[in-house]
Amino acid sequence: MRPPARPPIRRVIMFLDENTQIFITESNELLEDMEAALLELERSPNDVDLINRVFRAAHTIKGSAGLFGFDQIVEFTHVAENLLDDVRNCLVPVNVDLISLFMRVKDHIVSLIRGIVDGSEVDKEENQSLLDLLNAFKAGSGLSVAVTEVANEPAEADQLVNENTVKNDNWYISIRMGEDTFREGFNPDVMFKQLSELGEIIKSQLVTDVLPSLNEVDAESCYLGWEVVLRTEKNKSDISDVFEFFDDAQIYILSPESCVSDYREMLESLPDDDAVLGQVLVEIGALTDSELQIALNKQKESGGLTGDILVEQGSVQAEVVNNTVERQKKIRNEKQREMSFVRVDAEKLDTLVTLVGELVIGGAKVSQLAAKYDDDDLTESMEEMMVTLEEMRESALGLRMVPIANTFNRFNRVVRDISKDLNKKVRLKITGGDTELDKTVIERIGDPLTHLIRNSLDHGIELPVERVNAGKLEEGEIHLKAYHETGTIVIEVNDDGKGLDADKLFSIAKDRGLVKEGQVMDKKEIYNLIFEPGFSTAKSVSNISGRGVGMDVVRRNIESLRGSVLVDSELGKGLTMTIRLPLTLAIIDGFHVRVSDESFVIPLDMMEECVTLTEKQKQEAKLHNYINLRDEVLPLIRMDDYLGIHTNNTKPSRMNMVVVKFAEKKLGLLVDELHGEAQAVIKPLGRVFHGVRGFAGFTILGSGQLALIMDIPDLVKSAAQRERDEQKEQHRQITTNQSNNLPLH
Amino acid sequence: MSGGKRMSELEQQIAYWYATEECTVYQVSDLKTEFLDLMSLHKPLVLDLSKVKQFDVSFIQLLLVLQVQAKNNNIQLSVIGSSDEINNLVESIYCMPALNGFNETASTPSHQESDYVS
Secondary structure, X not given: OOOOOOOHXXXXXXXXXXXXXXXXXXXXXXXXXXXXXXXXXXXXXXXXXXXXXXXXXXXXHHHHHHHHOOHHHHHHHHHHHHHHHHHHOOOOOOOHHHHHHHHHHHHHHXXXXXXXXXXXXXXXXXXXXXXXXXXXXXXXXXXXXXXXXXXXXXXXXXXXXXXXXXXXXXXXXXXXXXXXXXXXXXXXXXXXHHHHHHEEXXXXXXXXXXXXXXXXXXXXXXXXXEEEEEEEOOOHHHHHHHOOOOXXXXXXXXXXXXXXXXXXXXXXXXXXXXXXXXXXXXXXXXXXXXXXXXXXHHHHHHOOOHHHHHHHXXXXXXXXXXXXXXXXHHHHHHHHHHHHOOOOXXXXXXXXXXXXXXXXXXXXXXXXXXXXXXXXXXXXXXXXXXXXXXXXXXXXXXXXXXXXXXXXXXXXXXXXXXXXXXXXXXEEEEEOOOOEEEHHHHHHHHHHHHHHHHHHHHHHOOOHHHHHHOOOOOOEEEEEEEXXXXXXXXXXXXXXXXXXXHHHHHHHHHHOOOOOOOOOOOHHHHHHHHHOOXXXXXXXXXXXXXXXXXXXXXXXXXXXXXXXXXXXXXXXXXXXXXXXXXXXXXXXXXXXXXXXXXXXXXEHHHEEEEEEOOHHHHHHHHHOOEEEEOOEEEEEEEHHHHHOOOOOOOOOOOXXXXXXXXXXXXXXXXXXEEEEXXXXXXXXXXXXXXXXXXXXXXXXXOOOOEEEEEOHHHHHHHHHHHHHHHHHHHHHHHHHXXXXXXXXX | OOOOOOOOHHHXXXXXXXXXXXXXXXXXXXXXXXXXXXXXXXXOEEEEOOOOOEEOHHHHHHHHHHHHHHHHOOOOEEEXXXXXXXXXXXXXXXXXXXXXXXXXXXXXXXXXXXXXXX
């Protein structure tokens, strides 16, 4: 009996070998670059380098896909590449429609590649629709739109024409005969005859600058030279062949300016080889071997750069040399970058970090044992080992850190597409793209950020006419910013749109029962109501946002990363969403404290100070939920009360206070004992503890004892809520008392 | 071989040089010596190339050197009897007027046998 056929998805995944994975990774990187180039091209439609970047991406993907036999990708990218080739040759102009088409092309190639990974079916309709469009553009259907656009920009159009029109078709040949030409039986007239056969000699100028006087001349030696202008359809190699036998002659053949663009094209099509300049110029036909040899000899004699010598000796245009040098530099940089990076399976990194975590726990145990045995040598060795272990931990965690730039750059496309849909003009500004975050955080922050940006686009930024009426620039701006701040990463999404209307928000919140009658809230608290489930102020639900199901999910997602999100706004001026995230989700520097009989760890980067309370302060702390700390009212949480873990043991309780800070808010945590710093490997709480608040996870201490890691953002939030509840209660009591004291009629 | 014949008494004001049939790289060293001698006379010089049957660019080069030398020494130089072949070569390669065009003032005793002036 034949075994049942396996579903295609399994089969495809099974054959994903290492090379295919490299193809997928590299293609996706190229496609990201293609998208970035397209977005830039939309702003600078005459930038040849950008067109080449898009072309190169399509060309490389096609080539690589061919190697792996991904015919569908090859066939599709081939058509796209054909159109791009016409764009490069200025046969098809760059305009908004073309950019939009290639955005779709890019998306479709992404889906074709995804098909390799998960075996998903190709969207045949989209495939055909895009092929039709590509062919239509190539045939000139898209021309009318393009011509109108170009006509609106005469200066730029002229520049384009100038840059790409053939300036002249003449070759300039500089000939200096070798001394032994006559002795060797060569006649320069043969050379001229052959040149005439290649085309038309427009001009020939005899050069006699080295001709000696009659006294000095060696009549058998040749001193002649010529500057020849030749018009021919032949290439440099054909012309060079004329001089093949004039071994000791110096021949420089300068291509027509019309060839410069040909050379540029040839450069682009060369494989990314970091060959030296001369080799590349010979390969693209801009230089002959003999010209190169002469230049290298000169270089050997008097030094200098090959490119400068080649230009000086008139073998090749400076522009061609510059283009080549730039290209080679880029390739070398890329190669260097490639060489300094190693692609590692993310799982292997995770395993390494876990193992380092275990080592940290093991180290702490051994360290405690060493302290117990009170052996100086052992203690000293342990201390040294712990220092190395800490460095190792930092390095291992560093491996997981990834710049946020890639995530940020993706939003260029989001902003472009959505603003077009909404008929708005919006510019995305990105700063701090090199800020590094834990890989897991990066992976999970994309969705919340997308939501915030969509909201800014949909509800924040006004229509151009509204902006102008409000005295703003027609084009709105969304600023995506990342930076480090006291052990956390801060990501800000700021827009210069209409901002939030606190009164309106408050009234909606009241209508929906999100705030109680008589509840007092400051503006920031009101703004943050938008994170409440079901809250939306949009008059209509669009496909972009406005269903009110997003912001609470945004907050939940961010909080699941041990982060927080806050909103601030100014009506008419704009809005800022501030996301705070932990640097890492794996191992932290913590501070070990005891509450009752239990151990806890407080993340060190959120600690401000430790204070041993005076008697007076102890009394104050027993009576109130706040304390006067250096004339500052500090909210307090008595951890034993909060956790409900009182003990009857006789351990002395000194009542220590740990001051923590999160999002500009300070809080005092009353604990029994301070044990000092401890590295904590964060282990997630099990599903059973899913609803438990106030803890970010647990860790194993050196003693083998378990310790819960305090979730400071959550504790700060609890304290704020408690304060609000107390105010409410006070308000209620006052109202009750007032009504009880009302005179009876 | 190279050379010409001594000029007649009447023609002593002008130096004539008659080229022989072969003027190639094998003869140019000798021709150079002859031209040096002619230059030392400081007389207008007429070169008669009518008998030249074989020549190459080395010969043309030497004529060019001679032309420069004559100009530098203020010696009038004329070329007569040059064949179309020589003229074409000179024109196409040197981009100069045909050698006969050098002749501005001198008479053209083209069929005369001249002496080589030493």
